[in-house]
Amino acid sequence: MEGVGVDHLAHERKKAEFDVEEMKVVWAGSRHDYELSDRIARLVASDPAFRKDNRATLSRKELFKNTLRKAAHAWKRIAELRLSEEEAKELRFYVDEPAFTDLHWGMFIPAIKGQGTDEQQQKWLPLAYKMQIIGCYAQTELGHGSNVQGLETTATFDPQTDEFVIHSPTLTSSKWWPGGLGKVSTHAVVYARLIVNGKDHGVNGFIVQLRSLDDHMPLPGITVGDIGMKFGSGAYNTMDNGVLRFDNVRIPRDQMLMRVLQVTREGKCVQSDVPRQLIYGTMVYVRQTIVEDASYALSKAVCIATRYSAVRRQFGSQAGGSETQVIDYKTQQSRLFPLLASAYAFRFVGEWLTLLYEDVTKRLAANDFSTLPEAHACTAGLKSLTTSITADGIEECRKLCGGHGYLHASGLPELFAVYIPACTYEGDNVVLLLQVARFLMKTVAQLPSGKKPVGTTAYLGRVQYLLECKSDVQNADDWLKPAVVLEAFEARAARMCVARAQALSKFSNPEEGFAELSADLAEASVAHCQLIVVSKFIEKVQQDIPGNGVKKQLEILCYIYALHILHKHLGDFLSTACITPKQASLANDQLRSLYSKVRPNAIALVDSFNYTDHFLGSILGRYDGNVYPKLYEEAWKDPLNDSVVPDGYHEYIRPILKQQLRNSRL
Amino acid sequence: MEGVGVDHLAHERKKAEFDVEEMKVVWAGSRHDYELSDRIARLVASDPAFRKDNRATLSRKELFKNTLRKAAHAWKRIAELRLSEEEAKELRFYVDEPAFTDLHWGMFIPAIKGQGTDEQQQKWLPLAYKMQIIGCYAQTELGHGSNVQGLETTATFDPQTDEFVIHSPTLTSSKWWPGGLGKVSTHAVVYARLIVNGKDHGVNGFIVQLRSLDDHMPLPGITVGDIGMKFGSGAYNTMDNGVLRFDNVRIPRDQMLMRVLQVTREGKCVQSDVPRQLIYGTMVYVRQTIVEDASYALSKAVCIATRYSAVRRQFGSQAGGSETQVIDYKTQQSRLFPLLASAYAFRFVGEWLTLLYEDVTKRLAANDFSTLPEAHACTAGLKSLTTSITADGIEECRKLCGGHGYLHASGLPELFAVYIPACTYEGDNVVLLLQVARFLMKTVAQLPSGKKPVGTTAYLGRVQYLLECKSDVQNADDWLKPAVVLEAFEARAARMCVARAQALSKFSNPEEGFAELSADLAEASVAHCQLIVVSKFIEKVQQDIPGNGVKKQLEILCYIYALHILHKHLGDFLSTACITPKQASLANDQLRSLYSKVRPNAIALVDSFNYTDHFLGSILGRYDGNVYPKLYEEAWKDPLNDSVVPDGYHEYIRPILKQQLRNSRL
Ligand SMILES: Cc1cc2nc3c(=O)[nH]c(=O)nc-3n(C[C@H](O)[C@H](O)[C@H](O)COP(=O)(O)OP(=O)(O)OC[C@H]3O[C@@H](n4cnc5c(N)ncnc54)[C@H](O)[C@@H]3O)c2cc1C
Ligand SMILES: Cc1cc2nc3c(=O)[nH]c(=O)nc-3n(C[C@H](O)[C@H](O)[C@H](O)COP(=O)(O)OP(=O)(O)OC[C@H]3O[C@@H](n4cnc5c(N)ncnc54)[C@H](O)[C@@H]3O)c2cc1C
Known part of the structure; x- marks a missing residue:
């Protein structure tokens, strides 16, 4: 996909016995998809704001802030370029960095679409599409993941106030893992056991506001934070997978997602005619x-x-x-x-x-x-x-x-x-x-x-x-x-x-x-x-x-x-x-x-995959095969190479060499 | 191995149908080995200087300096406690962090022992045992790893001065990977093609000083540095795997490891009677x-x-x-x-x-x-x-x-x-x-x-x-x-x-x-x-x-x-x-x-493995099974949780929510 300078793999490319351009179309799915992805991939690759080769050396805080920056920049570019929904999705894909937006677009919105009534969709989706609210998908708890039916968070209907009381009764009921929850989301679809009149009706989804839209502070009764480092450097640490506890947080009745099961003003549970299989x-x-x-x-x-x-x-x-x-x-x-x-x-x-x-x-x-x-x-x-x-x-x-x-x-x-x-x-x-x-x-x-x-x-x-x-x-x-x-x-x-x-x-x-x-x-x-x-x-x-x-x-x-x-x-x-x-x-x-x-x-x-060097993010996989000089250059960028004599030499290496720590039987 | 507080796995331990204490001895190899490892493991685990749970959040520089600190502390403890060689080895094992000492003890010293003549051993080993010099094992190059016979670094005998001239003729001949090389080692066993009288005698080992023993600066003709981040966070990034280039660096003839092949003052190559199979x-x-x-x-x-x-x-x-x-x-x-x-x-x-x-x-x-x-x-x-x-x-x-x-x-x-x-x-x-x-x-x-x-x-x-x-x-x-x-x-x-x-x-x-x-x-x-x-x-x-x-x-x-x-x-x-x-x-x-x-x-x-919680380094694997409260506690220690509202909110989240970036067709 790149095109300037030497090509150390030219001899390999010459060997091909098929039409690579046509294969690109096959891989992409259609000519339209090929052109779309090609255009957007280049757009992202050529924008220095989307640089991603420095992720490994950033501290967790810098890394996370950097991801916020990219998400905002992406959103800005989508607006400036007046990208279509399809193009916007493609752009997020090529930015190639886990971020709260994945859950907002990939789970929060689909959950409301799939489980919300028509009125609920009309109320919440426009806000979500414009990102006037940012949402996540809060299902998994510290104690339950695979077994969704075992979730412990409760949503108890209070007929007096026409509200649900969302509560975390145990430590293991703390929500744990939802992406975008830890630091960013203003809202969440929270899965909790519906309790009406003392009866447990199983797990249902509820739209819960978590943070103030004024100052981003957690609302009363809500404890929320990040669950800490995950596998590797860079990688998923750009995401604020979160922990969340509720201390009797009240939400209006109409924030239960009621497409399948409804709770009426009187506290009756009514199965809608929409089949559960949906x-x-x-x-x-x-x-x-x-x-x-x-x-x-x-x-x-x-x-x-x-x-x-x-x-x-x-x-x-x-x-x-x-x-x-x-x-x-x-x-x-x-x-x-x-x-x-x-x-x-x-x-x-x-x-x-x-x-x-x-x-x-x-x-x-x-x-x-x-x-x-x-x-x-x-x-x-x-x-x-x-x-x-x-x-x-x-x-x-x-x-x-x-x-x-x-x-x-x-x-x-x-x-x-x-x-x-x-x-x-x-x-x-x-x-x-x-x-x-x-x-x-x-x-x-x-x-x-x-x-x-x-x-x-x-x-x-x-x-x-x-x-x-x-x-x-x-x-x-x-x-x-x-x-x-x-x-x-x-x-x-x-x-x-x-x-x-x-x-x-x-x-x-x-x-x-x-x-x-x-x-x-x-x-x-x-x-x-x-x-x-x-x-x-x-x-x-x-x-x-x-x-x-x-x-x-x-x-x-x-x-x-x-x-x-x-x-x-x-x-x-x-x-x-x-x-x-x-x-x-x-x-x-x-x-x-x-x-x-x-x-x-x-x-x-x-x-034929038509990946840019930016998207691949690999010196070994460079299109031009110019591996060794680039590996060599890259090495010197490590912060450890900022000084020839490393920080710590005087305290920790010299005393060993100069026998200032010796007193052993060795 | 731990012993205080509740034991959530007590019911499991009661089920055992065998004598765990005896199995510990079997695992360790002998009662002596069991007692040794048990004692040293506890020693390390109880010393806060050997803490290792914070590695993931340290920057590369902090991480590396931290490893230097631990290595010096270990050396000091070994001296203070007058540990035997066996005990010292065990201690380094339980410190459980890749460090330059691994290569010094594990490769540099064995190479000299295995390939050095008796005189060479007498000269170099005492210095190495006392760590008056620190060594590494410099074999692999940017272009050659598996194929050791293809190494490109040259060691050309100069009969005029009775020296070898060590040189890196190409970019791919740069030494690349040796642990301890990047920032710490004062010496290296360098593998290079022996050239005598224009004839290539294949790859041999040479002891080369890399850094000044006074101020740790690389010696003239030597370019040396760290090769950068490796897989994961913490992990092997505590090690200074290095890059090294020689620009006609001269070493005395007696620094070629000559147990098997000797170069005489006159520039003759003589096979010793020690078999190559050694x-x-x-x-x-x-x-x-x-x-x-x-x-x-x-x-x-x-x-x-x-x-x-x-x-x-x-x-x-x-x-x-x-x-x-x-x-x-x-x-x-x-x-x-x-x-x-x-x-x-x-x-x-x-x-x-x-x-x-x-x-x-x-x-x-x-x-x-x-x-x-x-x-x-x-x-x-x-x-x-x-x-x-x-x-x-x-x-x-x-x-x-x-x-x-x-x-x-x-x-x-x-x-x-x-x-x-x-x-x-x-x-x-x-x-x-x-x-x-x-x-x-x-x-x-x-x-x-x-x-x-x-x-x-x-x-x-x-x-x-x-x-x-x-x-x-x-x-x-x-x-x-x-x-x-x-x-x-x-x-x-x-x-x-x-x-x-x-x-x-x-x-x-x-x-x-x-x-x-x-x-x-x-x-x-x-x-x-x-x-x-x-x-x-x-x-x-x-x-x-x-x-x-x-x-x-x-x-x-x-x-x-x-x-x-x-x-x-x-x-x-x-x-x-x-x-x-x-x-x-x-x-x-x-x-x-x-x-x-x-x-x-x-x-x-x-x-029966008898691992301390320190050595395991895992909340999920805690001896007492007290997983959930500890996971919960741990999460809050992440730097991202230093502030409730994350750094970057004002620049990058608020403008999205407040529609200050909007102008799109979405
Ligand atoms: C990076 C990441 C992002 C995530 N994002 C979100 C998110 O946005 N929102 C959200 O709600 N959750 C999220 N999760 C949570 C995720 O959905 C759960 O981790 C997942 O459902 C697995 O459940 P678990 O962790 O409880 O695994 P467990 O069920 O505890 O699995 C442990 C072991 O038990 C085995 N096991 C469990 N049940 C059975 C059985 N019946 N039969 C045989 N074996 C069994 C499993 O195979 C596994 O080996 C995320 C997780 C990760 C790692
Ligand atoms: C963490 C780490 C620490 C290291 N420490 C040191 C050190 O202290 N000192 C030092 O000198 N070196 C060190 N090395 C280098 C290490 O010894 C080499 O990486 C190793 O020898 C593999 O060689 P290579 O990288 O050239 O692999 P390559 O040979 O390039 O392997 C690439 C692929 O080619 C295949 N391949 C290669 N040859 C053949 C063949 N003949 N037949 C079939 N398949 C083949 C391999 O299977 C592999 O899939 C270290 C490496 C690492 C990762």
């Missing part, structure tokens, strides 16, 4: 964006590791020639290229999820809830799968860069630190896999009754066939047939599901059985989710894709994605006899040959 | 300490995650009772207990490595090099295996703690950040696996000639049997027989080695074959190394182990270790037909039942 629509939406984010984070890491692997040379110089680029080592390829393929795979499954979400929304509007459980299980599973692989993948990319990957300047440490909570928030990944497993077991249990599984579970409708089929792979090239690959993955997932269901049926108490077998059940969920990703990738490459060689490259990546999973989870495939050891070995041969095919295109495939 | 002895030593460190790092993480998993409750409250401790979830157990078992496994294999090192040293002294290649391959492989599993295991422990694991206060982020470079330094883990593979392929190739494989490869001597044997497991309990488990692991490793050797033999050019199959070869190395760990664990539990129930617990852990690997690498076992799918499924059943057996002992098994 809430799942929002979850499908949020998790789809998480899958999308996974593909961005993983592709960033892969871009850095791929470029650096082409720059880095180590060993194997023959006859005075230059040494081998480490990207040419098969071990390097076998670690890197599956991640490259995964980045593309996640991008496409994320794209497909937006279609799924549209479909769900349409059906909900028409009161059709038939596909909702399947869509919910599917997004939960894909959130879990893609975030787990991405988190591990970023760290693997760091290792692929050898020692230099450990430098903050490689960009990978901060990328890792900022990414990993995605495995935990919006549903702990293991808890999600167990939800998927429950859905799968239910689906299998209902098969005999003739109930047809829908959507991504449709293959279970062919379970008889899938239990019996035998792969007819005879040579390595058979593994390049979509139907062959798909069937192997379908058979594996189906057989694992059925085997788990049979094991469960041996328990007299199904809940006990589920608990006892939960680790095995989670593995079946993984198999199911990997099948989804494989099948959506195959669907993608079966479409018409313009651009010289583009489709071919995607096919290669698609098979790398599938066959590396087959290799990694070989135990599943062999223990269920979906394939034979001989066929597995052929798959492995094919995989090696696919690595060779992708090799000359590797740089072009990461160029 | 150097492998040092590598065996250093890698053995790395394996030991792996067990400490992993056990710390496991201790934190296990205690917190017993404190944390989520879901499943029945009839108003308390919720389920997350440690009771089988998914949690299947992630946590294998890591607990691995910590013990690594501890014992590390212990065995010290014996191996003693044996190697004895043989070297007697000019017996027969076991050296095997010992070298074995330590290289174990270094790779244990550090990889530990790095991933720490991050898994963090995830096991849910959201709170992401807080710096959990201790896990810093533990991870400080640990992971162990996968890269002292040999990149993948490069090491390939070295092991080379050795294994050579061993297999020599079998037909009748050459008996020694040590950890002895099983390959029974390759005929191992290629044919069939596991006779009939029920889950058969998997509790040492011979059965061992044979499965031996058969797997042997079959993988032989299969790789056969695949290699199909290539006309063996080097090309090795390159092409390297990813598969690395897998064979892993199988071999896992076998070593399993076999050493089995040997350990077959010894006499005193203490009520202690041996029983270790047996359980041993089988968990073996069977979880069998499950994780099932593809290996099935594709080589070492076991059948049915037997695999029985192993899995056994594994689940072992988890139930370890469950009541889990807390006691991590108490």
Whole structure:
């Protein structure tokens, strides 16, 4: 994307066997999206106010203030340039720094939209859109995260004053983690147990003002602060994840989000005719964006590791020639290229999820809830799968860069630190896999009754066939047939599901059985989710894709994605006899040959992400490959290099050298 | 180890079915070692000068100065208390902060010991022991790490002055990474190409003074500084990893380390009668300490995650009772207990490595090099295996703690950040696996000639049997027989080695074959190394182990270790037909039942590590389990909480809220 000066990777770029410009469009999703993101990315990259390379050396306070500055600057630019909502979102994305705005736009507003009545939306959304109020999403407590139903904060209806009294009855009921809460938000959607007439009606959302709009001081009865440093330097420490306690704070009755459940003036709880399932629509939406984010984070890491692997040379110089680029080592390829393929795979499954979400929304509007459980299980599973692989993948990319990957300047440490909570928030990944497993077991249990599984579970409708089929792979090239690959993955997932269901049926108490077998059940969920990703990738490459060689490259990546999973989870495939050891070995041969095919295109495939050097934030991943001089320059900027003789020399080093501390037996 | 106040984990400790005090002795290695470490750990923990909970909020400069202060304080205490060398080492260990002293004691001194002549040792070692000079180990350059033979720094002999001229001819020849170099070391062992009479004699070590002993200024011709921030906050940023360039720096001829190769006054290169292999002895030593460190790092993480998993409750409250401790979830157990078992496994294999090192040293002294290649391959492989599993295991422990694991206060982020470079330094883990593979392929190739494989490869001597044997497991309990488990692991490793050797033999050019199959070869190395760990664990539990129930617990852990690997690498076992799918499924059943057996002992098994709260550095891992009040207290200490209204409110938040930046289309 950059364009001046030498290009140390030019020889690599020349090797590409496909049209990179067209691939950029494929990656972006459409020409419109490509142009939009390209324009906004450059806008951010060229604005010195959005500089982000200094985050690691700022103190927590400086770091946080710096983030506030950027958020205000972004807001100002959005206004000055009269950006559309779509453009504004893109700009926040490329600023690439966790900030209170993420929660305001990503959770506070959607919560009001999803759970507020029409009047509530009319009252609160305009304020939120204009940022006359800033909101966060206060669900998790010190004692409860995964188990939302166990939250302890109470909202007790007081019929005398027509108010709710929000209260934190215990230490563990303190709200804990909400982003934007600690220092910035003026409002929050607070989740609390609704108590009416002494009766507990479970957890509901309430809009609560936290701080004065005049002077930003917490309102009476509210204790609020930041929960302290998190993983890494820079990274998520730009965010004011907060702690919040209520001492009998009163809010008007109409600040309970009442789209589904209403409390009347008289203190009656009335279920509205809006179905409870609506809430799942929002979850499908949020998790789809998480899958999308996974593909961005993983592709960033892969871009850095791929470029650096082409720059880095180590060993194997023959006859005075230059040494081998480490990207040419098969071990390097076998670690890197599956991640490259995964980045593309996640991008496409994320794209497909937006279609799924549209479909769900349409059906909900028409009161059709038939596909909702399947869509919910599917997004939960894909959130879990893609975030787990991405988190591990970023760290693997760091290792692929050898020692230099450990430098903050490689960009990978901060990328890792900022990414990993995605495995935990919006549903702990293991808890999600167990939800998927429950859905799968239910689906299998209902098969005999003739109930047809829908959507991504449709293959279970062919379970008889899938239990019996035998792969007819005879040579390595058979593994390049979509139907062959798909069937192997379908058979594996189906057989694992059925085997788990049979094991469960041996328990007299199904809940006990589920608990006892939960680790095995989670593995079946993984198999199911990997099948989804494989099948959506195959669907993608079966479409018409313009651009010289583009489709071919995607096919290669698609098979790398599938066959590396087959290799990694070989135990599943062999223990269920979906394939034979001989066929597995052929798959492995094919995989090696696919690595060779992708090799000359590797740089072009990461160029296709179209990331600016600003967005990548990595010296190792620089577009021009000019790694060493820039690493060297960067080193001298560390504050430790301000003086040649370090602060502390006279007090702590000299006395050792001059034997002023000696008196030992050593 | 702590003893006052409430103990929230008392009910867990009561469940233990073994003698914890005896297990502490087993973990420490001997009663002497237990008492030593216990005494020194308490000494450090009770000294406020060694406080380490504030590292995350210090700026780089403060952090570094703080480390200098601690190092000086440690040196002073060592002197005041007249500690022995053994005690001093233990004290530095419990200070638990990377510092220049690590390299001084751990690399600089051993390099001189290993590569210096007797005279050189007599001259330099006393200075180093007294710390009248401080040294580091300057090998890696910007352009070369793994490929030591490719280093570019030159040391050219000048016969006129009887000196070597040390020079950095290129940017990439800049020394880069050496710990202690950036700001502290007065001396370094510098690795450079020896050039005599225009002829390149390869890489050798030279003692070079870097800084004046008067004022600590770099000597003429020397450019030296810190390379900047590394992964995470706190963590390895306490260390001054450095950059170093030489502009024709002259040192006397006798500062080349000449134990193996000598340069005479006349400029002749003379090989001494000391064998070159000596150097492998040092590598065996250093890698053995790395394996030991792996067990400490992993056990710390496991201790934190296990205690917190017993404190944390989520879901499943029945009839108003308390919720389920997350440690009771089988998914949690299947992630946590294998890591607990691995910590013990690594501890014992590390212990065995010290014996191996003693044996190697004895043989070297007697000019017996027969076991050296095997010992070298074995330590290289174990270094790779244990550090990889530990790095991933720490991050898994963090995830096991849910959201709170992401807080710096959990201790896990810093533990991870400080640990992971162990996968890269002292040999990149993948490069090491390939070295092991080379050795294994050579061993297999020599079998037909009748050459008996020694040590950890002895099983390959029974390759005929191992290629044919069939596991006779009939029920889950058969998997509790040492011979059965061992044979499965031996058969797997042997079959993988032989299969790789056969695949290699199909290539006309063996080097090309090795390159092409390297990813598969690395897998064979892993199988071999896992076998070593399993076999050493089995040997350990077959010894006499005193203490009520202690041996029983270790047996359980041993089988968990073996069977979880069998499950994780099932593809290996099935594709080589070492076991059948049915037997695999029985192993899995056994594994689940072992988890139930370890469950009541889990807390006691991590108490057995005998770690102080200071050493653990984790609120989640506190001995007393008093997690929530302490997390809450800790949060308020963050500098962001110094003021209720954050710095930046007036400039950056208020203008947004008050619409002073608005002008957009939104
Ligand atoms: C960076 C970050 C930002 C966040 N932002 C927000 C925010 O803006 N607003 C907000 O409200 N919250 C936020 N959170 C909180 C987040 O949503 C929770 O941390 C998350 O829901 C996980 O819950 P937990 O921490 O209670 O994990 P726990 O449930 O305590 O998990 C601990 C362990 O128990 C296991 N476990 C739990 N239940 C089960 C079960 N039933 N079966 C098997 N295993 C189980 C888990 O797998 C895990 O290994 C944030 C968290 C982070 C880290
Ligand atoms: C915290 C830290 C402290 C350190 N301290 C010191 C110190 O005190 N003194 C010192 O001298 N050095 C030190 N080092 C440097 C360290 O020893 C090197 O980083 C290490 O040897 C790895 O080499 P590299 O960085 O060149 O990795 P590279 O070799 O560049 O590795 C990059 C990638 O290439 C792959 N690769 C390389 N060669 C091959 C091959 N032949 N076949 C297949 N794949 C290959 C690797 O697997 C890796 O994925 C330190 C490093 C760190 C991170």
